[in-house]
Amino acid sequence: xxxxxxxxxxxxxxxxxxxxxxxxxxxxxxxxxxxxxxxxxxxxxxxxxxxxxxxxxxxxxxxxxxxxxxxxxxxxxxxxxxxxxxxxxxxxxxxxxxxxxxxxxxxxxxxxxxxxxxxxxxxxxxxxxxxxxxxxxxxxxxxxxxxxxxxxxxxxxxxxxxxxxxxxxxxxxxxxxxxxxxxxxxxxxxxxxxxxxxxxxxxxxxxxxxxxxxxxxxxxxxxxxxxxxxxxxxxxxxxxxxxxxxxxxxxxxxxxxxxxxxxxxxxxxxxxxxxxxxxxxxxxxxxxxxxxxxxxxxxxxxxxxxxxxxxx
Amino acid sequence: xxxxxxxxxxxxxxxxxxxxxxxxxxxxxxxxxxxxxxxxxxxxxxxxxxxxxxxxxxxxxxxxxxxxxxxxxxxxxxxxxxxxxxxxxxxxxxxxxxxxxxxxxxxxxxxxxxxxxxxxxxxxxxxxxxxxxxxxxxxxxxxxxxxxxxxxxxxxxxxxxxxxxxxxxxxxxxxxxxxxxxxxxxxxxxxxxxxxxxxxxxxxxxxxxxxxxxxxxxxxxxxxxxxxxxxxxxxxxxxxxxxxxxxxxxxxxxxxxxxxxxxxxxxxxxxxxxxxxxxxxxxxxxxxxxxxxxxxxxxxxxxxxxxxxxxxxxxxx
Numbered sequence: 078x079x080x081x082x083x084x085x086x087x088x089x090x091x092x093x094x095x096x097x098x099x100x101x102x103x104x105x106x107x108x109x110x111x112x113x114x115x116x117x118x119x120x121x122x123x124x125x126x127x128x129x130x131x132x133x134x135x136x137x138x139x140x141x142x143x144x145x146x147x148x149x150x151x152x153x154x155x156x157x158x159x160x161x162x163x164x165x166x167x168x169x170x171x172x173x174x175x176x177x178x179x180x181x182x183x184x185x186x187x188x189x190x191x192x193x194x195x196x197x198x199x200x201x202x203x204x205x206x207x208x209x210x211x212x213x214x215x216x217x218x219x220x221x222x223x224x225x226x227x228x229x230x231x232x233x234x235x236x237x238x239x240x241x242x243x244x245x246x247x248x249x250x251x252x253x254x255x256x257x258x259x260x261x262x263x264x265x266x267x268x269x270x271x272x273x274x275x276x277x278x279x280x281x282x283x284x285x286x287x288x289x290x291x292x293x294x295x296x297x298x299x300x301x302x303x304x305x306x307x308x309x310x311x312x313x314x315x316x317x318x319x320x321x322x323x324x325x326x327x328x329x330x331x332x333x334x335x336x337x338x339x340x341x342x343x344x345x346x347x348x349x350x351x352x353x354x355x356x357x358x359x360x361x362x363x364x365x366x367x368x369x370x371x372x373x374x375x376x377x378x379x380x381x382x383x384x385x386x387x388x389x
Numbered sequence: 390x391x392x393x394x395x396x397x398x399x400x401x402x403x404x405x406x407x408x409x410x411x412x413x414x415x416x417x418x419x420x421x422x423x424x425x426x427x428x429x430x431x432x433x434x435x436x437x438x439x440x441x442x443x444x445x446x447x448x449x450x451x452x453x454x455x456x457x458x459x460x461x462x463x464x465x466x467x468x469x470x471x472x473x474x475x476x477x478x479x480x481x482x483x484x485x486x487x488x489x490x491x492x493x494x495x496x497x498x499x500x501x502x503x504x505x506x507x508x509x510x511x512x513x514x515x516x517x518x519x520x521x522x523x524x525x526x527x528x529x530x531x532x533x534x535x536x537x538x539x540x541x542x543x544x545x546x547x548x549x550x551x552x553x554x555x556x557x558x559x560x561x562x563x564x565x566x567x568x569x570x571x572x573x574x575x576x577x578x579x580x581x582x583x584x585x586x587x588x589x590x591x592x593x594x595x596x597x598x599x600x601x602x603x604x605x606x607x608x609x610x611x612x613x614x615x616x617x618x619x620x621x622x623x624x625x626x627x628x629x630x631x632x633x634x635x636x637x638x639x640x641x642x643x644x645x646x647x648x649x650x651x652x653x654x655x656x657x658x659x660x661x662x663x664x665x666x667x668x669x670x671x672x673x674x675x676x677x678x679x680x681x682x683x684x685x686x687x688x689x690x691x692x693x694x695x696x697x698x699x700x701x702x703x704x705x706x
Contacts (some may be wrong), residue, residue, distance in 0.1 A: 136596075197488060205483050214449045215484060218456020225438050248449035330685065
């Protein structure tokens with residue numbers, strides 16, 4: 078297993094780990110910004126809302142992975158159903174060694190292995206998820222096979238909240254709940270925004286329709302549910318503890334609603350309309366860079382802002 | 390000579406053969422979207438862990454098939470033809486075709502098989518829509534014997550596939566004949582004057598048309614196009630050799646269907662043959678009373694097709 082992944086199940090509250098994860102999150106946000114600016118494309122704000130969750134899953138020892146063997150049969154299957162979040166996952170996969178970091182320089186460029194949406198030709202990406210509402214049905218198929226073959230790997234399905242408007246998710250939820258897919262863990266990145274507006278604060282005709290209550294909806298479909306702060310490592314680790322044991326216990330599938338902020342970490346983009354697919358520039362970009370830089374001042378080596386190829 | 394035997398249906402002949410492969414290979418799974426068949430019962434009763442149902446939920450059907458195929462399973466899905474194609478076309482496009490997975494989507498009720506059930510159950514757009522999807526192989530058999538052969542052909546082929554079946558009550562075409570259905574097409578009968586290329590139930594219509602034409606002194610060769618994508622170009626061109634007039638017959642919209650595929654092939658090959666495409670025009674049908682009514686009203690019945698061919702041939706003179 079990659080050395081960058083820490084075995085942390087019991088010591089997740091340690092200050093050292095928290096500090097390391099904060100550093101990683103800072104680096105991910107800086108890298109995402111750089112990639113987007115360089116490619117003039119990419120979903121920055123959606124990548125920022127999921128950052129702490131992915132950093133915890135990948136660096137915090139939650140996911141069982143081997144970066145040298147992306148198709149290792151015993152790996153946990155991680156489905157990034159919100160495929161537009163790929164830009165926020167690629168830096169982590171590169172850092173862990175799934176592919177060279179130099180690939181990040183060529184995000185969405187000619188001959189790149191990294192697309193704007195997650196696609197399965199990228200090492201570490203399981204399936205194609207550019208269109209929303211595909212991940213959960215696929216995850217149920219993978220989970221069903223895992224249970225049939227009595228495997229102890231888990232299937233993580235990482236969903237955007239606005240993705241839940243797609244009816245296919247609810248077709249899959251009926252199946253998952255009914256079949257008691259105990260190896261299935263769904264995470265909803267609950268940033269409460271779609272492209273046009275807000276999912277629950279209905280203030281203009283661009284907002285809604287209302288998604289709340291997400292947890293109770295899934296509970297009614299036969300899921301266990303947990304609601305956490307998706308930017309709090311303490312809450313993330315608490316929610317993701319002991320999941321593998323759920324398989325042997327025959328638990329219900331699990332849904333974790335992670336409350337997040339779209340654009341988290343750069344207040345110029347935080348929780349605002351029209352930033353879904355917009356790359357900041359000028360004063361906005363400078364403000365975002367400065368804020369992310371300040372977020373973890375203890376980090377000794379700051380990522381350079383100007384040269385897109387310097388990620389170390 | 391005995392009369393043409395009727396069997397339960399081409400779908401059942403297919404499932405009976407498929408069952409043997411499933412029993413011998415526990416890696417194969419079958420997912421139904423709340424659709425049954427007499428021959429399917431033994432899949433669910435005798436093959437634990439190989440039969441699943443998702444309810445009337447075609448997006449889940451295809452998505453789940455994708456997940457299972459990602460884990461190495463050979464997957465068959467099953468629903469009524471319009472629903473296993475158009476209802477979930479994006480899942481077929483991305484989860485099956487783009488990922489190039491070993492999934493076989495089986496649809497029942499091709500063309501106007503569900504005659505009195507209206508446009509919701511008519512499947513006259515599936516060939517053109519499925520034909521647009523890269524990697525997908527498409528089959529449209531005309532009887533239970535070719536359908537039974539497709540069980541092993543599809544099982545041994547790791548590509549994404551779609552098989553469209555008619556409903557029950559279609560007579561057999563290949564009783565006592567040894568044909569290599571894996572070729573993708575069959576020369577059903579030879580003839581020197583004109584070629585009729587048909588698929589599915591229209592192969593039977595083509596044979597009837599051919600016998601009427603024979604009474605007028607015209608010898609028609611009949612070709613059963615079983616595999617619609619990819620078409621066996623070489624073999625089809627061989628069978629079209631020596632005739633200058635080609636008629637395509639399909640129970641499908643003319644836009645983008647089998648006739649279009651044949652037209653593309655002829656144009657691509659630079660062959661100057663006259664082509665008449667028989668099928669449905671740009672319309673929905675809300676007609677009841679049976680398949681015969683639809684065929685008669687829209688010129689797909691034997692009399693209508695024959696008349697049209699003769700008029701068309703006359704015009705060429």
